[in-house]
Amino acid sequence: MARNDLQGSLDLLVLKTLSQRGKLHGYGIVAHIQRASDELLQVEEGSVYPALHRMEQSGWIRADWALTETGRKAKYYKLTAAGGKQLQAAEEGFEQLVKGVRAMLRYA
Amino acid sequence: MALIRRIVNLFRRSRMDSEIEAELNSHVEMRIEENVAAGMSADEARRNALVRFGNHVVMKERSIGADAALGLESVGRDVMYALRQLRRAPGFAATAVVTLALGIGANIVVFSVLNAVLLHPLDVRDPGSLYQLRHKAWATGRLLTSSYPALEDYRRRNTTFSGLVGIDAYSHAVLMWRNAPYNLSGDEVTGNYFDLLGVEPEMGRFFHEADEHGQNSAPYVVLSDAIWRGAFSADPNIIGATVDLNRHPFTVVGVTAPQFHGTERFAWADYWVPMVNQEQVDGWSGQQNRAFVAVTVIGRLKPGVTQQQATDDLNAISAQLEKEYPQSDDGQPLRLIHPGLIGDTGDVIREFLWSVNALALLVLLAACANLATLFAARAADRGRELAVRVALGSTRGRLARQLLTEALLVSLLGGAAGLGFAELMLRALNRLPRAAESHLAASIDARVFGTGLVLMLLSALLFGMLPALQAWQSSPLQAMKSGAEQVHLRRFALRDLLLGLQIAICTLLVTASLVAVRGMQHALNAPLGFQPRNAMLVDMDLGDWSQTNDALVSKQRAMIDAARSTPGVTAVGTVNRTPMRGGLHGIPAFQPGTTDFKVNNAVLVPYLFSISPGYLEAAQTRLLSGRDVTWDDTPTTPDVAIVNETFAHKMWGNTSAIGQHFIVNGNLTEVVGVAEDGKYHDLEESPYPVAYLPVAQAEDSETIFIVRSPRSASEMTAALRHTLGAAAPNVTVGMQSWSDVIEGELLPARAATVALSSMGLMAAMLAVTGIFGMAAYSVSRRMKELGIRVALGAGRARVMQSAVGRPVALLLGGLAVGLTLAVLAKPLMGRIVYQAEPRDPLVLGGVLVTMVLIGVAASWIPARRALRVDPSRLMRED
Numbered sequence: 002m003a004r005n006d007l008q009g010s011l012d013l014l015v016l017k018t019l020s021q022r023g024k025l026h027g028y029g030i031v032a033h034i035q036r037a038s039d040e041l042l043q044v045e046e047g048s049v050y051p052a053l054h055r056m057e058q059s060g061w062i063r064a065d066w067a068l069t070e071t072g073r074k075a076k077y078y079k080l081t082a083a084g085g086k087q088l089q090a091a092e093e094g095f096e097q098l099v100k101g102v103r104a105m106l107r108y109a
Numbered sequence: 110m111a112l113i114r115r116i117v118n119l120f121r122r123s124r125m126d127s128e129i130e131a132e133l134n135s136h137v138e139m140r141i142e143e144n145v146a147a148g149m150s151a152d153e154a155r156r157n158a159l160v161r162f163g164n165h166v167v168m169k170e171r172s173i174g175a176d177a178a179l180g181l182e183s184v185g186r187d188v189m190y191a192l193r194q195l196r197r198a199p200g201f202a203a204t205a206v207v208t209l210a211l212g213i214g215a216n217i218v219v220f221s222v223l224n225a226v227l228l229h230p231l232d233v234r235d236p237g238s239l240y241q242l243r244h245k246a247w248a249t250g251r252l253l254t255s256s257y258p259a260l261e262d263y264r265r266r267n268t269t270f271s272g273l274v275g276i277d278a279y280s281h282a283v284l285m286w287r288n289a290p291y292n293l294s295g296d297e298v299t300g301n302y303f304d305l306l307g308v309e310p311e312m313g314r315f316f317h318e319a320d321e322h323g324q325n326s327a328p329y330v331v332l333s334d335a336i337w338r339g340a341f342s343a344d345p346n347i348i349g350a351t352v353d354l355n356r357h358p359f360t361v362v363g364v365t366a367p368q369f370h371g372t373e374r375f376a377w378a379d380y381w382v383p384m385v386n387q388e389q390v391d392g393w394s395g396q397q398n399r400a401f402v403a404v405t406v407i408g409r410l411k412p413g414v415t416q417q418q419a420t421d422d423l424n425a426i427s428a429q430l431e432k433e434y435p436q437s438d439d440g441q442p443l444r445l446i447h448p449g450l451i452g453d454t455g456d457v458i459r460e461f462l463w464s465v466n467a468l469a470l471l472v473l474l475a476a477c478a479n480l481a482t483l484f485a486a487r488a489a490d491r492g493r494e495l496a497v498r499v500a501l502g503s504t505r506g507r508l509a510r511q512l513l514t515e516a517l518l519v520s521l522l523g524g525a526a527g528l529g530f531a532e533l534m535l536r537a538l539n540r541l542p543r544a545a546e547s548h549l550a551a552s553i554d555a556r557v558f559g560t561g562l563v564l565m566l567l568s569a570l571l572f573g574m575l576p577a578l579q580a581w582q583s584s585p586l587q588a589m590k591s592g593a594e595q596v597h598l599r600r601f602a603l604r605d606l607l608l609g610l611q612i613a614i615c616t617l618l619v620t621a622s623l624v625a626v627r628g629m630q631h632a633l634n635a636p637l638g639f640q641p642r643n644a645m646l647v648d649m650d651l652g653d654w655s656q657t658n659d660a661l662v663s664k665q666r667a668m669i670d671a672a673r674s675t676p677g678v679t680a681v682g683t684v685n686r687t688p689m690r691g692g693l694h695g696i697p698a699f700q701p702g703t704t705d706f707k708v709n710n711a712v713l714v715p716y717l718f719s720i721s722p723g724y725l726e727a728a729q730t731r732l733l734s735g736r737d738v739t740w741d742d743t744p745t746t747p748d749v750a751i752v753n754e755t756f757a758h759k760m761w762g763n764t765s766a767i768g769q770h771f772i773v774n775g776n777l778t779e780v781v782g783v784a785e786d787g788k789y790h791d792l793e794e795s796p797y798p799v800a801y802l803p804v805a806q807a808e809d810s811e812t813i814f815i816v817r818s819p820r821s822a823s824e825m826t827a828a829l830r831h832t833l834g835a836a837a838p839n840v841t842v843g844m845q846s847w848s849d850v851i852e853g854e855l856l857p858a859r860a861a862t863v864a865l866s867s868m869g870l871m872a873a874m875l876a877v878t879g880i881f882g883m884a885a886y887s888v889s890r891r892m893k894e895l896g897i898r899v900a901l902g903a904g905r906a907r908v909m910q911s912a913v914g915r916p917v918a919l920l921l922g923g924l925a926v927g928l929t930l931a932v933l934a935k936p937l938m939g940r941i942v943y944q945a946e947p948r949d950p951l952v953l954g955g956v957l958v959t960m961v962l963i964g965v966a967a968s969w970i971p972a973r974r975a976l977r978v979d980p981s982r983l984m985r986e987d
Contacts, residue, residue, distance in 0.1 A: 027132065028139040028140065045162065045163030046136065046161050046162045047136075047163040047168035048168060050132065050168050050169075050171075051168060051172045054129075054173075054175035073135055073138065075135045
């Protein structure tokens with residue numbers, strides 16, 4: 002359960018990033034998450050890649066090799082329609098979880 | 110699709126590896142760049158980037174894992190789940206696997222035979238452009254096409270073939286090598302044979318057109334690889350050595366490659382000699398005689414020429430030849446066929462094999478219908494379970510996938526068992542003496558294996574689709590509320606259809622097998638006009654006496670007397686060629702007084718046999734009137750002949766033939782006897798005219814001795830060797846029982862009977878399990894209802910009717926459909942079975958009885974269970 006939840010939230014962050022920023026490579030996604038969360042979320046940067054590949058195989062995102070602004074080759078990821086739906090579902094699920102946890106914390 | 114991509118990825122691991130490596134590295138590089146831009150030193154920037162990235166190897170492995178294995182994990186779960194389900198219902202699983210094993214096994218067996226015979230072309234260069242020339246009618250020999258002079262004319266005048274070869278495939282010779290005799294049979298061929306076929310020798314060289322310089326100018330012999338390895342133990346010394354071939358010195362120039370056996374699929378040549386040396390090998394030669402049609406002609410089309418153009422070209426030449434040689438060439442139209450399967454017999458073989466394969470597919474279809482019913486019934490029983498799982502959030506797609514996985518698993522298990530079963534069957538088949546002799550060698554190669562795999566997948570789809578579809582459509586709410594009951598009653602229509610289909614197929618196959626059995630019976634009882642049982646064929650090389658016809662005849666007479674003196678022998682005679690072994694060709698016969706011996710003026714084109722006195726008695730061909738030939742019929746006395754009934758009837762109608770005359774081979778011949786009709790080529794032929802000439806007045810020098818005796822073949826072989834050896838020392842004697850020789854003729858009928866009977870049997874078994882399954886299922890489902898009926902006073906008949914009425918109605922419906930199909934399929938069956946007649950009352954009766962027995966056997970137990978319903982106990986339960 003715990004593993005799934007962590008995985009779930011990383012997926013959510015990646016999908017959200019891609020929905021906001023369009024096409025991005027792995028490094029860009031990590032950098033965005035760190036910036037947007039005011040450096041609060043500190044994950045091992047490499048752990049985004051297994052997640053990206055898994056989501057690519059599930060058809061949520063699509064990848065293409067392209068050149069960066071500095072002329073480096075990088076793999077760019079993009080949200081698919083299925084990914085958009087998944088993002089919506091994940092956001093709702095997360096809201097539920099937060100609501101539930103908050104209710105628990107207030108219950109005392 | 111994601112699943113397929115992941116499986117594909119499994120095989121592309123190294124490429125994926127480098128791609129992911131590149132992706133991860135580009136991340137680290139970008140971080141370093143940014144660090145440097147933020148003011149770190151190069152070393153520091155790199156160290157910081159690596160630390161922030163985490164364990165590089167682990168990240169890479171996990172990414173690869175995500176690409177390749179993740180999807181398989183869930184497939185693995187489905188497979189494990191399916192295995193658990195099957196283990197929980199071992200009876201069901203075993204029935205399903207065995208049913209499929211039989212269905213798929215039967216298909217693999219028949220397909221590997223078809224594959225071996227039809228799908229492997231001759232091992233020569235470009236076999237597709239090779240064609241065999243065939244006459245339309247009177248030269249009905251299986252391979253024969255043309256006379257040697259006519260072949261030369263076709264070779265010179267045609268514009269559509271890059272070459273024509275002539276083959277005499279009926280050559281026999283005794284080869285003497287280091288004082289040991291070897292009895293061989295082979296092909297006499299024109300010099301361009303090997304070059305035109307485009308084959309290379311394994312050892313030594315082949316002979317070529319340039320080696321021939323007229324009669325007996327090319328004493329070369331090429332041995333087959335099989336004979337060289339078998340009879341001569343692969344002795345390299347024989348290459349280049351001089352051997353005696355029927356007492357004439359020949360040089361062994363080479364050995365063919367192991368995969369080359371000549372131009373016939375079933376009859377492999379032991380040797381090849383140039384046709385110009387025919388006189389030495391056969392003792393005489395018909396090469397100057399335009400009327401002697403004994404050459405098989407095979408040609409290779411020029412590139413770009415169509416079969417039709419070539420046929421037109423040949424027919425134009427044939428018409429020219431008729432004008433130039435009206436006495437011998439009749440201008441019959443020619444046609445082209447692919448060589449390899451005994452001339453036109455190929456069509457029969459092709460049709461037979463394809464039809465048997467079609468029937469095997471029908472068996473598999475019946476098996477699938479059977480399994481579909483089983484699986485659907487099971488899915489219906491599990492309706493509540495499936496409904497619960499849908500309610501708990503499992504997707505319908507996933508349930509359907511799981512049910513399909515189960516079907517696939519059963520199908521693969523059944524297919525594997527079927528492959529094993531087929532392998533055993535094929536080994537047994539290849540060990541049969543007939544199959545070994547005709548080099549059948551059917552085996553499971555890549556093509557057969559692939560076909561088997563496709564069949565497994567298709568059957569899984571066929572019988573797995575139905576329950577999967579049910580799972581897809583089921584409404585959980587409905588199923589939970591009502592249990593399986595209602596769902597299942599509504600689906601009865603489809604299941605009825607499946608059972609009806611199964612019964613129809615079963616009826617069709619049972620009819621086919623009964624028709625085949627009847628055909629076999631006809632074939633075995635067909636009057637042959639001779640009796641092969643209790644007779645030996647003795648082949649003696651009397652070449653030493655063949656200098657004059659006189660000497661040969663007197664030696665033959667001496668040998669007949671010697672054989673006759675052997676204890677137990679009741680009759681002995683000789684004939685130039687025994688019937689039903691091929692190689693016969695008609696000889697034109699004319700009315701007395703004819704002066705213009707054009708072929709088209711011939712009244713009849715009978716087969717001629719040259720016989721010794723006593724042949725008819727030894728062969729047990731009945732002499733209906735007149736006398737047998739005698740030793741007093743010599744070249745100096747008037748020419749006489751015995752004719753068969755058809756000959757007599759066609760020439761002289763109802764007036765007695767004895768004392769009448771006709772002209773054959775240019776001689777005015779008097780009919781002295783009339784013998785019964787017989788079969789001369791095969792069982793299917795219609796009555797054909799035949800004339801028997803006394804051996805002393807005939808031109809043919811070949812002789813076979815027929816020795817009749819009630820003693821067993823092995824006893825006779827020993828006894829005859831003793832007496833004949835004493836009468837003619839140093840003569841090689843070959844002996845075979847006539848029944849064994851003729852057995853080959855009955856092989857197609859036997860094969861058809863065995864193939865069709867086993868399929869009929871399998872279909873019958875499937876029908877029994879199908880009907881039983883359905884009746885038992887419906888009885889167990891309706892126990893409570895039956896109990897109420899009994900309690901309300903329903904009679905036994907009513908209970909029976911509601912219990913097994915539906916299966917019985919289906920049985921009758923399926924029977925009607927199946928029989929109609931069988932009668933409609935008569936032309937098809939006629940191709941593969943001797944005298945097929947599905948409307949034969951015995952066959953129809955047999956089918957009815959079989960199907961009724963099947964119905965009774967299958968519904969007996971369920972019906973009894975229904976009758977024993979105890980209402981009071983049933984009502985208390987549940």
